[in-house]
Amino acid sequence: MNAQRLGTVVRTELAHQVRRPLFVILLLITFLVVWGLSSGNVTIESGASQVGGQKAWVTSEFAVSQTLIFLTFLLYTFFISVGAGMGVIADEEARVGPILHTTPLTPREYVWGKFLAVLAAYGLALGAMVAFLVFFHHVVPAGENAEYRGPLSLLNYVRPALFFGVPLLVFMAGTAFAVGELTRRPVLVYFLPVVLMFICAFFLWDWSPGWLDPRVNRLLMAVEPAGLRWLSETWVKVDRGVEFYNHERVGLDALFVFSRLGFIAVGLGGVAWSARHVAQGLRGAPVRTVKGKTLADVPPATPLGTFREHAPLASLNMGVRAPGLLSGLWDVARVEARGLLSQPGLYLFVPIILLQTVVQSLNAVGPFDTPLLATPGHFAVRSMGQASTLVCLLLMFYTVESLERERAYFFAPIHDATPVRTLSVLLGKAFANSLVGVAILMVTWLAVSLVQLAQGNVPVSLVPYAIVWGLLMLPTFVLWTCFVLAARAVAGGRFGAYGLALAVLCLTGFAAVRGELNWATNWPLWGTVLWSDLGPFELDRTVLVLNRVGALGLAAFFAALAVRLDGRRAPDSVSLLERLKPRGLLSGAWRLTPWMVVPAVALIGAAVQVGQGWQGDAAKKRAKEYWQKNLATWKDAPQPAIQDVDLDVDLEPEAGTFHTRGTYTLVNRHDKALESFALTGGDHWEDVRWTVDGKESEAEDRSRLYVFKPVGGMQPGTVLRVGFDFHGRFPRGATKSGGKVEEFILPSGVVLTSFGPSFAPVIGFLDDIGVDPKENKYEPRVYSDRYYEGQTEAAWGMGTPFTTRIRVTGPADYTLNSAGVLESDEVKDGRRASVWKSDHPMSMFNIVAGKWTVLRGEGTAVFHHPSHVYNVEEMRRGLNAARKYYSEWFYPYPWKELKLSEFPGLATYAQGFATNITFSESIGFLTKSTSKANAVLLITAHEAAHQWWGNMLIPGKGPGGDVLSEGTSHYSALKLAEQLEGPAMRMEIAKRLEERYAKDRHLDAEQSLVKLDNSREGDNTVLYDKGGWVFWMMEDLLGREAMHAGLQAFLRQYISSADHPVLQDFTAAMRPFAKDAAAYDAFVQQWFHEVHVPEYRLSAASVKQEGAQWVATVTVENTGTGRMPVEVAAVKGERFPERTEEEAAKGPATQSPDYRDARKTVVLGAGEKAEVTVRADFAPERWVVDPDVRVLQLRRESAVLKL
């Protein structure tokens, strides 16, 4: 390689690259984005979000690494791919090759020179990014963001640029160069970064369920080109605290170093391959020699002219008839399709999109990280967002390049002079390109159906795909393709069209992220539709149809615009100026007006429906009025308690309406008279009428807070009967942009609860109505340390338990379930009337109705959609066991029946109302269990436990209260899993809860359990996962029997009490049952009052044989915090070998007879280490900390050491 010539190529190409608008735009965007991010928006998710909390700096090496990865990956990869990948293609289009390659310049010099120039240009851009970061972080005054900025350390910027930025740039530049050079197809060059971005953003960066095998996780870290997964999984996932992130360096490990070197090697290898390919191409394609053949046997490329006389051309009798719209369209589409088939991109990227969509959707997880079954409808909807985005990008690239094709191949003069109609050409091309999208969807359907067949659980069906992908998604593709046609016609070229189309995609994404899309503007239907096997698209059906009609109408408009602007005749500049004058523009717009009629009518109709809907501006305003008018007067104002509820609810699921008549018997349990009391009504109620003790009452309507002022007030102990009568549609009108709805009356099912005023009044003022997170969000309340002393009010429900009688009427083919015991169930004149009466007081009630099949158990019942049979046996087993064992362990179940009813998956939750648990179809019914983790049992056991923890015992309102509902339910579920499935199952589930806690907690913001009020990020996992673990560890400390005795005593004390307990009440109640009070106090202090988690590391392991025994030694260190007795075991063999699903179905996993272990218990405080030696009569293979999974810890997978 000649250095001088190489240098010449590099200098020339570099000068070209840095002067390109592409490069300047990149620098400009980088500048603006870095400016925007310097306020602290991108930092490590650590530290405390509340005012005064310690903040993670944007200037730390960790934060800079994240920022740099995001910017480099999201911006630079696209630009460098175009810069590198289009280099050779542009030279080819400019036809400089023959001249260039007949100079002494070698292919290697040419290829490496061009590549190095691109790399140098974007290396400069990376340097500029670093400079911008330093400038905005340290030179520009910080103002109110000062707390996010630390001192300047250049290494914090240079190291991330070197370790994350450079390998990524080399990899992307090299692979894009190779793709461009090898294929000479621009589409592939553009598509490379897009596909990588999707794989990373939606899979590699995001997908990390607790049950993921660490080896697979490491592999995914190694193959992720940006390094974000490695950074996240190695350093960020388990929160190490803001001090650590602000001051420490990002430590590199062998996996990272080798994977980065690998990416650099792939990039450089691609360039080397390209150089070879260019050299080969210059000499022509190699031809394999055929044995025994001489040159004479090979025919010449062009035979000698064999001139012969022909009949005159006129004898051919040619005629001409201008092709019609459809025949032209068909001819163009066919040839276009042949062109598509000849492109390698189709075969390279379609499988990638397919894989991405299928894997992502099949790996969907539900609550508690449980995997979900992929039924056809749910899969079709779940894959919609990704598929529509990916296919839209694909269509954009293919359509634009297709429109550019004639020009690129110099075919345009001949093509454009033919009489085929422009509309035929545009639509023919669009149609052929749309076939790519259709092919992707069909192959995806085939792949998923094969997976479903292999799973053998869910039936294969084409109908949901036809509805979701056909009726909903195809209009999106048609609209998008027509828009791209119009964008290209307006912009007049390739890059202008990309700019316009990408801008629209980005703006739509931006609006989606900000929640500003609605049914009138959400053209790709992102995040709008939810599937239910029980009845698809019942909610919002009208606006959905209007949206799709609008999309098709807009598509026609854009097609008309494209035909009008896409002149096959180059316009004259003078007449173009005439057309751009206001008069010309108006005239042009007027001609397009007819095309706007359909989309305008449809989309304005949708907008009106949204505005009038329950999430519309008018409804928001009314809710705000409720909040504004009543907050000061009625928040926390004393209210009477309910003594009895008597309801008559008439349901019309087909119409979505209800009619409620009923009475609340209220009693003043306060020691003072109540001058007035209030009931909250629903915004959707109509013709509301009230009575008090049977007499008409004119309650004061304060924006749906109905205030009653009994004459003389309501004296202590006084009982009043408040009657009500109203009707309405629920929910009223359309949602804003689809999404989840928790309560509804629909043909496929009904879910109504007493938590809000959906079908019955709620006592008092509801402080969450009318609260906008952006405008009037509450600051977390600060409680005093001893707030729980005295009587603590209930965290939810309507005060002390009460009796109920709920009569529900509805169509005869519906089952109408409510809380209590079924007193009567009659069908008359096609209407069913079911009367439910409480056989034991309860604190809240609900109604759930549907067209179900029922599976009854021992005092239990599972009501489910006839096709959702996958898990109902397991759910019944879980309910039966929960009822039996929880009654034994905690408190006898006081109600006659425990039933579980399925509702359409318009929201993903389950609620354990007394006797009447509601399960979304997406929970439990579609959960996928594995041989290792019985997710169905876990969910059923958790929700069933709420009968005890949440219904019988309603925790107090205040910090730590919820732990007595959710933490105890998780603990109960762990116990039940061990009871039914053996210790292996409990260990596996416990490990997953532990993983989730480690992943989701925010160390610096984490509150101790007694302070936990669910107001901070990361509180949820503390509430559920840590809570469950702590109760489990408490049982370990106290012993099983003592724990049960303590829990029983605790429940007896509080079940009927007006004082609702919080954790301090719980720990006090349990203390008498501890054998070692000091150890108990230390445990309570550590796990309930403080935030400590151990993290164990093993080192210096050795083993030697002494006679028939082996002596194994290891050093154990607690690199975390907290002090717990923990077992350390030298083990041999697999304790619970992998089992197939069939083996798992036979019963609990049993310990392998080949498994052996020798254990010792150590107690290590933070930073303490100890040497552990055990003697064993077997040859140990590895050391394991906490082999029985009994101590909550961080990074358990690292507390294993092979010998």
Place this chain on the structure above:
Amino acid sequence: MLSLRNLVKVYPGPVAALRGVDLDVPRGMFGLLGPNGAGKSTLMKILSGLLEPTSGEVTLDGADIVRNPEALRPHLGYLPQEFGFYPYLTGEAMLLYLLKLKGVTAPQGLKKLCAELLERVNLTFAAKRKVKEYSGGMRQRLGIAQALAGNPKLIIVDEPTAGLDPEERLRFYRLLAEVAHERTVLLSTHIVEDVAMLCPRFAVIRQGRVVAITSPTDAKAAIQGTIFEGTASAAELSELQRTRRVTQAVLFEGRNRVRIHAPNAAVPAGFERVTPTLEDAYLLLMKDEQTPAEASAPVHEVAR
């Protein structure tokens, strides 16, 4: 009849490519001669409906093809100066596709017609080869085949013989001559020999204006007896170019063979009267001084 009236085309710059072309092209073969940059290709593009003129009129048998270029397309056969085809299609598929786009019909079916046309341009042997494997000449012949398809009323061929070997060039001329009987064939070229061979009439275009409309015979007759040929050294040639109207000067066996136009002046020693060629006539037209109107007309005035 193809009629052009006061056709003007101004490109942004502004640069005037056509400065008011008036031309009537009768049925039969008609040549358009001019040097590079004279405006020939711009004129061809306007005539084929690919470029909007700044002003002026173009009609084909009375139909306005400036306002309504779509009306022309079914009746147009166009072979541009630079063109290509989809490289991934075979020659046969490409031609078939174009026949469909043009709406060509034939009693024997399009496939057979396609084969016939390929046979006429000597591409039968390569019908099944992909176009990307075609040589430059083969691509040109495929272009000719598509231009002839469909009995177009107007055939526009822009530098059609570029890349053709002499045998193919002759064959193409024969084809053109054959079809020119019943339609208008406009041949744009800067190769005078092509015009001399094919066109009974031709126009010469220079700097966006038609400077002559004539026939090869008339053009040659106009300079009959005024062309002299002799040899000259480099120094002598230089002197001749300063003092005489040299039409051609070519090297022959190391010496300059020079042709001069001398209608009145005395002839240099050693020069003999020769029969004028069309090339002499064309080159003389190119060497004519600009008319005062051409030289002084401001662009905006031309581009009204």
